[in-house]
Amino acid sequence: MIATLLTLAALATSPVQLAEADRRNQAFVACLFQTARAAHERAVPPAAFAALLDGACLIEQRPLRRLLITVLTAKGDRSPAQTADDTIRNARAAVVRAYAF
Secondary structure (H helix, E strand, C coil): CHHHHHHHCHHHCCHHHHHHHHHHHHHHHHHHHHHHHHHHHCCCCHHHHHHHHHCCCHHHHHHHHHHHHHHHHHHCCCCHHHHHHHHHHHHHHHHHHHHCC
16 A cells, blocks of 8 residues: 555665564554454444544554655655645545445
């Protein structure tokens, strides 16, 4: 999900930032899937899961978003905050789609 974006930005980013971005991304994605597994165990309906996931993993999301904006800015993105938000929204949407199966 987010890994593709981070890979594309690798040339404009320090190795330390990339390592931190990987760590933040892993924490965020792990939280999303942990939330999905817990919801599945509780038999949360897909429509309710989407709402549940919207409020989940914010502790992991916030630092990832800040770092994505830094990486995207270094890459020359003209709308780094919007791109970061879109990337995070797409990651969440992918988990919601996977949950529906």
